Amino acid sequence: MTEKLEACETQPVVRKKTPLQGLSDTVYGIFENKRVRFSFIVLILVLTLLLPQMSSRYTQEVLTNAWFYIVVCLGLNIIVGFAGLLSLGYAAFFAVGAYTTGILSSHYGINFWATLPFSALAAIIAGIVIGGPTLRLRSDYLAIVTLGFGEITRLVVRNLRITGGASGLIGIERPVLFGVTLYQIQHFYYMFFVLAVLAIFVSYRLYDSRLGRAWQYIREDEDAAEAMGINVVSVRLYAFIIGSVFAAIAGSVMAAKMTAISPETFAFMQSIMILLAVVLGGMGKIPGVILGALVMVLFPELSREIGPYRMLIFGVLLLFLMIYRPQGLWPDHRT
């Protein structure tokens, strides 16, 4: 009788792992080894640097897009993953950056590199304007407010004359680096790759910083964090601002790559895709988010044959993932 009782007591504590979870944990466990991880990273770096020399234009285009996605996903990860704030209008910040560069470059002829600080500044202002009054709200209300702001940004950009209306801006100047005008896909491949590496580096530094720990503390227990003397609202605002600067810089470079931008690039679906990449990979875990971004870019490309069904299948996969593995493919162990 007592044995039975003991068994009953211990049962809720020990959670059974499904075979799938066991397997994935083993695979990820290997990467926790420092030497394995280091050689893996070096291998990836060498491969990505050499790749443009030996691959087709199409591959380069897809991979450039992947690096771009890594940057924006890491930016959103700061907001959603680190600070635990659900944002559904992230594409708006991305639009702020792209349009700042676009307007300064095509209307005023300012050099691309000189527009980057303005783009970051615009993102900081937008982050404060949107985040300031709303970060006190409950999480799902915040989701709706950011969604509303995202839509407002898109509609304003669509209706104003300076942003070129529904047809968007054209004739954004090509950036010049060391006397070379960047126009080939290879150039942007390396440019976005550098940006992605920078974003990864900054994310890691933030993750271990005092600010990063404060974010994670708030995410886990807001009241306890506040009791420890963390100013919840201002720390959250930092997350919002830093996340939006990531998106704005990525948006600026994207504008330079495309030389034309239109409001529909920044629609609600774009925000959702970025959010899904973050959740898919594992919120708060940097390698997880990178994995999520890669899956998000590569899945539609690899499944081109099934055409319109791919987003349908994607939705079904997402549902299963949320039900059976809500923590994402490569979750953060600190949570």
Next chain:
Amino acid sequence: MSFQEIFLQQLFNGLLLGSFYGLVALGYSMVYGIIKLLNFAHADIYMVGGFISLAILKFFGGTFLGNAWLGIVTAMILTMIIVGLLGVAIQRVAYRPMFNAPRLSILITALGVSMILYNAVMVITGGEYRAYKTGLGYGGFNMGSVYVTHTQAILIVASMALMLVLHLFITRTMYGKAMRGIALDHDTCRLMGINVNKIIALTFFTGSALAAAAGMMAGVYYGSLHFFMGFVIGIKAFTAAVIGGIGIIPGAMLGGILLGLLESFGTQIPFIGSQWKDVFSFSILILILIFKPTGLLGKKESERM
């Protein structure tokens, strides 16, 4: 047009638009009140409702016992039942396993469901507009100097009737009482012998059925359907629910009508063209969330995220 004519016309447009918003807002509000879930798939349920009603109408040839009005009514009842069951099925498959998961996970699940419904309809319809033809004609009457078709008048009356029925259901029946109880406390309701899961399913059924009715009405009113039609009305209906106070049934209706009127009169303000209409209503949403997050009819609550 004279001032009076414009006023009457906009009042009428606003009421009609507002009753669509109100019907959809009810579903958001009920589900939010009961399980604190922002059901992103609700807007797509509305859209699916429109398409299913079109399929039923086509199946009957638009009439029932040779009468166009009877055909519409039959199609509406069938649509509400079918889509209501769809709502229950979604709740059972996607949401119930997530009731104890973090809020963010269940929100993402709702986004997943929304994506599935949206893309499924897109694949089926080929992403094209579908004409919504009814045999109702354009007969009508003059209200002052504004011409109102019978269809438009009946749409308003029908949506008001649906809201009234829902209100009576919530306030006068045991099921309604159970719903209100669950919104306050799941565990206590369980102790009182209420089958909580069953009542949650019932809530999803009612909410989805009302959204389906609104979807069908939108089809009849605008004369066409599109797989994208749920998105904007989804945000608007949510705005309506928030204006009235989310989780409060009369609040959703009030918020819907109010938003409809604000929008239709808002387009009459000089220098603000109709292309700013959506900016206007999203701004209202944000202002209300910032300054009075409990809504017009809501009570103060101290719950935190």
